[in-house]
Every structure is written in structure tokens, then in C-alpha cells.
Amino acid sequence: xxxxxxxxxxxxxxxxxxxxxxxxxxxxxxxxxxxxxxxxxxxxxxxxxxxxxxxxxxxxxxxxxxxxxxxxxxxxxxxxxxxxxxxxxxxxxxxxxxxxxxxxxxxxxxxxxxxxxxxxxxxxxxxxxxxxxxxxxxxxxxxxxxxxxxxxxxxxxxxxxxxxxxxxxxxxxxxxxxxxxxxxxxxxxxxxxxxxxxxxxxxxxxxxxxxxxxxxxxxxxxxxxxxxxxxxxxxxxxxxxxxxxxxxxxxxxxxxxxxxxxxxxxxxxxxxxxxxxxxxxxxxxxxxxxxxxxxxxxxxxxxxxxxxxxxxxxxxxxxxxxxxxxxxxxxxxxxxxxxxxxxxxxxxxxxxxxxxxxxxxxxxxxxxxxxxxxxxxxxxxxxxxxxxxxxxxxxxxxxxxxxxxxxxxxxxxxxxxxxxxxxxxxxxxxxxxxxxxxxxxxxxxxxxxxxxx
Numbered sequence: 155x156x157x158x159x160x161x162x163x164x165x166x167x168x169x170x171x172x173x174x175x176x177x178x179x180x181x182x183x184x185x186x187x188x189x190x191x192x193x194x195x196x197x198x199x200x201x202x203x204x205x206x207x208x209x210x211x212x213x214x215x216x217x218x219x220x221x222x223x224x225x226x227x228x229x230x231x232x233x234x235x236x237x238x239x240x241x242x243x244x245x246x247x248x249x250x251x252x253x254x255x256x257x258x259x260x261x262x263x264x265x266x267x268x269x270x271x272x273x274x275x276x277x278x279x280x281x282x283x284x285x286x287x288x289x290x291x292x293x294x295x296x297x298x299x300x301x302x303x304x305x306x307x308x309x310x311x312x313x314x315x316x317x318x319x320x321x322x323x324x325x326x327x328x329x330x331x332x333x334x335x336x337x338x339x340x341x342x343x344x345x346x347x348x349x350x351x352x353x354x355x356x357x358x359x360x361x362x363x364x365x366x367x368x369x370x371x372x373x374x375x376x377x378x379x380x381x382x383x384x385x386x387x388x389x390x391x392x393x394x395x396x397x398x399x400x401x402x403x404x405x406x407x408x409x410x411x412x413x414x415x416x417x418x419x420x421x422x423x424x425x426x427x428x429x430x431x432x433x434x435x436x437x438x439x440x441x442x443x444x445x446x447x448x449x450x451x452x453x454x455x456x457x458x459x460x461x462x463x464x465x466x467x468x469x470x471x472x473x474x475x476x477x478x479x480x481x482x483x484x485x486x487x488x489x490x491x492x493x494x495x496x497x498x499x500x501x502x503x504x505x506x507x508x509x510x511x512x513x514x515x516x517x518x519x520x521x522x523x524x525x526x527x528x529x530x531x532x533x534x535x536x537x538x539x540x541x542x543x544x545x546x547x548x549x550x551x552x553x554x555x556x557x558x559x560x561x562x563x564x565x566x567x568x569x570x571x572x573x574x575x576x577x578x579x580x581x582x583x584x585x586x587x588x589x590x591x592x593x594x595x596x597x598x599x600x601x602x603x604x605x606x607x
Contacts (some may be wrong), residue, residue, distance in 0.1 A: 172291060176202045178574060179286055179295035181272045183209045183264075186301035186548030188255050189232065189564040191264040193571035199578075203301075204288060206271035209259055210252040212305055219330045220354060221248045222409040223560075224346055229382040230560045232258060243380070245409030275544075276522045283543065284523075296543065297574055300521065300532075301567075303548040304558060309515040314435045314508065320500055325351060325511040331358035337506030338362065340440070340498075342432045344369055345404030348511030349416050353408075356426045363498065363505070366418060366446055367431040368403045371453035374415040376464050377475040381407065384464050391556035404513075406453065415457075418450055422488035429495050438500045446494045447487070454484065537570050543577075545570045 180190050183205030194201045208214065223230045228242035230251075235258050237246055246254065259266055267290075274287040275298055286293040308324035316322075321335060325347045331354065338361035341352040352364040372381040385391050406416040422428050430446040461481060468475050500508075518526065525541035527533045533540040536553045547567050549557060556562030584592065 173285075173294050174202075174291060175294045176200060177295070178202075178297040178299060179204065179284075179293055180299045180301050181275075182301035182303065182548075183255075183259070183266045183268065184212055184301065184303050184548070185210065185255060185560050186303055186563045186567065187266075187299075188259050188264060189567035190299050190301050190547055190570065191259070191266065192232075192234070192262055192564075193568045194574070195262050195264065197571055197575050199571065199574060201265060202293070203264060203266040204270045204272055205266060205268045206289075208252075208268055209266060210255040212303070213248045213252040213255075216305065216326050217248045218325070218328050218351060218354075219248075220410065221350070222246060223251055224407050224409050225382045225559065226380050226409070226413070229380070229386075232560065232564045234258070235261060245413055272520055274520050274522060277541070277543075297545065297577075298521075298543065299545045299547060299570060300518070301547050302516075304516065304550050305514045306517045307515045308510075309513050310510045311432075311512060313432070314440075315437070317438050317500070320438065320506060320508060322508045322510065325509055326514075328509055331355050331360060334360070335506045338504045339507045339509060340500065340505050341365065341509045341511060343367070343404070343511030343513070344406055344418070345511065345513075346407050348404075348509075349406050349418075349421075350408050350410055351509060351511060352426060353410070353421060356421070356424065361425075361427075361504065363427045363429055363503070364418075364421070365429050365432045365442065366449050368449055369453050370403055370405045370456040371416055371418075372405070372407055372460050373457060373481060374407065374409075374413045376461060376481055377468065377478050379464075379475065380413075381460070384460060384467075385555075387467060388460075388463055391554060391559075391562070393555045394553070396551055396555075417485070418453070419485040419488055419491070422490050423485060427495070428488070428490045429498070439497060440500060441497050442495065444494060444496055447491050450487075450491060458482065537566055538573055545573070 178194060178199055178201040180187050180201060180203040183203050187203050187205065188209070191201065191203050222245040226243050227237040227240045227246050230246070231237060231254070235254070237250065237254055238257070240246060240250065271289040272286060273289060275284050277284055283294060283296040284298050286295055286298065308326045310324055314322060328351055339355050340363045341348050342365045344364055344366040348364065352362050356362045374381060376384065408414060408416055418428055428446055430442040430444060430449065433441045433443050516531070518530070523541040523544055525532055525539040525544050532546045532549065534546050537546045537549070539546060546552065547570050548563050551557055552566050553569065554562065557566050
């Protein structure tokens with residue numbers, strides 16, 4: 155067991171005497187928590203959802219101002235509610251997404267308490283369930299569902315030292331170009347967040363260096379169908395396991411400006427400077443791996459493979475969708491790809507800001523149960539954890555590729571709610587002897603209620 159897991163088993167701090175009892179406690183009221191509450195409500199499971207901020211807070215304050223959903227409104231939603239007043243093919247803005255989840259929670263009167271932080275969860279030693287310490291008292295819960303999602307703690311690789319004159323922020327702290335100092339910007343990470351931020355900064359007039367690692371690059375749309383539709387009909391959303399070697403491959407897709415296919419060559423021809431994977435720093439001098447051309451080429455291969463699958467699907471099913479031969483046209487490699495920069499003196503280049511679009515790590519320090527692998531990640535099967543009574547929802551690849559997406563979370567939450575009800579059925583089972591005893595007591599209890607002595 156690692157030090158991380160040993161820390162997990164430290165006891166919670168002293169708790170107050172007054173306690174609230176609930177069958178199921180859901181921690182987090184983002185898309186995962188709201189979906190979980192809906193399914194528990196439908197099944198009649200008494201529950202409470204605690205959120206330390208507001209409903210869907212990460213969409214409001216943990217994203218940049220111009221962010222839109224990466225999937226169209228017809229796709230990135232729950233089955234029970236459409237986006238009000240939004241074209242189905244449009245991409246919802248971050249405020250619209252947050253308001254959508256608030257409206258969805260009101261739709262079934264979700265029992266959500268905001269402004270309450272869960273500080274500690276530990277299993278009871280002498281009775282079923284868990285004792286949960288919160289910022290607003292103590293809760294006794296039979297089941298705990300962790301719906302805090304994958305975006306908990308911004309992760310910045312510990313390779314860059316503090317540098318005078320150069321500000322370093324995570325993409326979670328970036329909101330708009332106006333907040334940055336004058337000067338050029340290095341954006342590290344070319345997944346959806348990194349490439350969209352870099353594009354916005356370049357369009358605002360800044361000189362941008364974009365560090366491009368391994369990535370998948372699907373078309374935004376092809377032959378009149380969005381890539382979300384293609385991944386659906388091709389069965390890609392339901393893939394149950396990540397392909398070997400794809401663990402560190404991000405996806406570069408954008409719904410910005412009405413949606414468009416990410417094209418790194420086009421960005422470079424428009425004035426952006428592409429560099430390879432960020433490798434190390436020596437003071438203000440940063441070194442990049444000599445892998446930019448390979449990363450671009452592999453992204454092209456992923457792009458073209460999806461087009462091939464789409465064409466085959468159309469032919470196999472006899473669909474009348476227009477040809478799009480121009481989708482296979484590639485721009486010439488820009489100079490920064492054919493003659494890559496392997497070392498850059500940030501100060502000489504006028505770089506005043508580094509934006510780390512390098513993802514997030516999880517923080518389960520408050521969850522003091524035996525539900526984790528040695529690397530600190532949840533040990534679970536489709537969200538049912540190794541610790542009986544503890545569940546996870548909203549994890550990437552929880553049950554399939556689509557698990558971390560809005561609609562995928564909804565389906566995973568249903569599985570968790572059904573499992574909780576099934577466990578109730580087992581726990582409440584009465585054998586023949588117990589049933590006979592229950593039947594014998596029934597007349598006595600009825601007579602007592604009627605006042606018969």
C-alpha cells in the first residue's frame with residue numbers, strides 16, 4: 155500500500171453529536187450528481203446531494219469565458235430535457251450548460267444543498283454505513299456516491315521553475331486574453347482546451363507558441379453529420395476500454411465559432427508557432443522533443459481513419475449523404491513543422507505567460523475508505539467500488555468511452571442507482587423462519603394499534 159493510501163486511513167477529526175441520517179449521500183452537484191439524484195428519485199431512494207459551491211460550479215468559474223460545449227446541443231444533454239431556445243446543432247455556452255443543470259435539478263426537485271463541503275467520510279466500525287463530516291454537521295449514510303468528477307485539481311508538471319517576468323497559470327485560471335500581460339504566450343498542451351485557448355489568443359493579436367503532444371484529431375463534421383453522430387453510429391462511444399498506448403493521447407476538437415475541425419497546419423499558417431512536446435526547462439530556456447511532425451502525422455491518421463469508417467458506413471447502409479472530397483485535402487507543412495524549434499529562450503522570444511493546458515488530477519483525501527489502487531485511483535467496476543457502499547460516477551472510461559460526457563454520465567448514474575436498490579433487496583431479505591415470525595407478530599401489532607388488550 156502506498157503512502158497515499160495510508161493517509162486515506164487516518165481517522166477523521168472529532169465530530170459533533172447532532173447527526174442527520176440518510177440512505178444515500180451524493181457528493182457533488184455537477185452533471186454527475188444531478189444525474190445520480192434523478193435516478194435515485196425515480197427509484198424512491200431517500201438521498202441528499204451536497205455541493206460545496208453552486209450547482210455545476212465548474213462550468214461557471216473553472217472554464218474560460220468563451221468556452222462552449224464540445225458536442226452539439228442535441229447530443230450533449232440528458233434524455234429528459236432539451237436546451238431551451240437553442241438550435242439542436244448549436245454548441246451551448248458554459249453559462250447555458252450551468253443553467254441547464256440547474257433547470258434539470260428543479261425539474262424533479264432534486265434534494266441538493268449547496269454551500270456545504272464534505273470534509274471526511276469513514277466507514278462505521280459497529281454498524282452499517284458511513285459517518286460523514288461536513289462543514290454543516292455530521293451525516294450518517296448507508297451509501298456514499300462520489301460525483302466530484304475528473305476535474306478536481308489542476309495539474310501542472312513540476313518541470314518549470316518560477317521565472318521572473320513570466321507568469322504561469324493553468325487553463326482553469328485562464329478566462330480571456332485581456333487578463334494576460336502584454337507579450338507572447340506559450341500554451342502547453344494541444345487537447346481541446348489548449349488548442350481552443352491558443353486559437354483565441356492568436357486571434358486576439360498575441361504571438362502564440364503551442365506545444366503539441368500526441369493527440370486524436372476527429373473532424374468536427376463530415377458529410378453533414380457531426381463527429382458525435384459518427385462516433386455513435388460507429389460504436390466508438392460504447393468502446394469499453396482505451397486502446398493500448400492511448401493513455402496520454404488527448405482529443406483536439408472544438409465547438410468554438412459554430413464548430414470547426416482543428417487543423418494545426420492552418421493555425422501555423424495563420425501565424426501560430428507549433429513546437430513539440432515540452433520536455434524540460436533550464437531557467438527560462440525551454441526544450442521541446444523532436445516529435446512535432448510525428449504528432450501531427452498521427453493526428454492526421456486518426457482523422458483519415460474516421461473518414462474511412464464513415465464512408466464505409468454510408469455505403470454499407472445506403473445513406474444519401476453528400477460527398478465531401480475536400481475533407482481529405484491537407485495544407486502544406488508550415489516551416490515550424492519542417493524546421494522545428496527544439497529550444498526556446500522565453501525571455502528573448504518575449505514570452506510573458508505560460509498557460510498549462512495539462513489536465514487535472516483527483517483529490518480523494520477526504521474519502522478515508524479502502525476504495526483505491528496503489529496509484530490512488532478508484533478501484534471499481536462500472537463505478538461500484540472495492541469498498542462496499544461506496545460508488546463513483548463521472549469518471550473517464552467508467553464503463554465506456556462516453557462515460558465522462560454529459561449523456562454518458564446519465565447512463566452510468568442509472569447503473570449505480572440500480573445497484574443501490576439491488577443491495578437494498580438483498581439486505582432486507584427475510585428467510586422462512588423470519589417471515590413466519592413476522593406473520594405471527596402481525597395480528598398482535600394490529601390489535602395494539604386498534605386499542606385491543
